[in-house]
Amino acid sequence: AQSVTQPDIHITVSEGASLELRCNYSYGATPYLFWYVQSPGQGLQLLLKYFSGDTLVQGIKGFEAEFKRSQSSFNLRKPSVHWSDAAEYFCAVGAGGTSYGKLTFGQGTILTVHP
């Protein structure tokens, strides 16, 4: 069974500082990996996704993530955080084929940004 672990429940950074959110996954084959952001009381917005190819993926809002198969990781990074980035971030893994779209989410990481 597939699983996702986000080790950090809550991270606080200063505005302008760099950010890295960790994500480790467990999956038997090549995974489809996603990062979503959720603002309070809102749905999910896709930041970026990895299916295959280049292991460094660029997303929206200046985010990027790197797929490292040897470490089973898909960490999310941003070089300079803005106050508007404060939200909860979810890493997710999905299967392909007929099961595509069935996502397993991590526990989420709440990001607080100090001015």
Next chain:
Amino acid sequence: GAVVSQHPSWVICKSGTSVKIECRSLDFQATTMFWYRQFPKQSLMLMATSNEGSKATYEQGVEKDKFLINHASLTLSTLTVTSAHPEDSSFYICSARAGRGRAQYFGPGTRLLVL
């Protein structure tokens, strides 16, 4: 971009009543829709997969008689929480897969509070 809507955005009901939540793909045909549930301060958990014109597939531990899913058209799936109880209070989010492609879009969610 593709849009998925949910209605209502929030609902309060008495214990024992049934509540219907709609998920619509507004500008594309969704052959497959997914229903997730998110309890406070927890991650999203997949409840069921809904395919147009066929019975929904439920994840282990989800009561199919309690959570009725209907996907009668390519743009609409409904989730009915029957005989709702306070423990059913949650944030219900749907997602829609556009055809056989990899694009998947999440709705804004429906917050259910059962008194």
